[in-house]
Amino acid sequence: MEPDRVWVVWTVVNSTSEEADYTWEWEAVDARGVRVAKGAERAMGVRPGEDSIGGSPTTLETADVNLRVTKFDRTASR
Numbered sequence: 001m002e003p004d005r006v007w008v009v010w011t012v013v014n015s016t017s018e019e020a021d022y023t024w025e026w027e028a029v030d031a032r033g034v035r036v037a038k039g040a041e042r043a044m045g046v047r048p049g050e051d052s053i054g055g056s057p058t059t060l061e062t063a064d065v066n067l068r069v070t071k072f073d074r075t076a077s078r
Contacts (some may be wrong), residue, residue: 006063008039009055012048019077022046028058028065036065045077 013020021044028037037060043052 005057006060007055007057008041008067009053010041010043011051011053012043012046013051014048016074017048019045019047021075022031022052023071023073024069025071026071027068028060029068030065036060038070 008026011043020038023030023040023042025040025051026038027035030036037055037058039058041054041056043054
């Protein structure tokens with residue numbers, strides 16, 4: 001039997017006045033400060049005043065980690 005997957009779950013809120021696209025990178029760090037996973041996410045076409053909720057499975061074997069956003073970009077949707 002395969003172990004349960006640990007998911008990274010996120011919410012992005014567009015508090016601007018125009019539709020926007022968001023991209024970001026994250027890392028998971030264990031208690032010793034060692035990076036044990038990393039990933040990239042995106043939310044496209046988020047309308048003004050709305051939020052986008054999502055998630056992705058990881059290769060983590062435990063949720064006992066600290067998550068850090070290492071890069072975050074917002075651009076106007078085309």
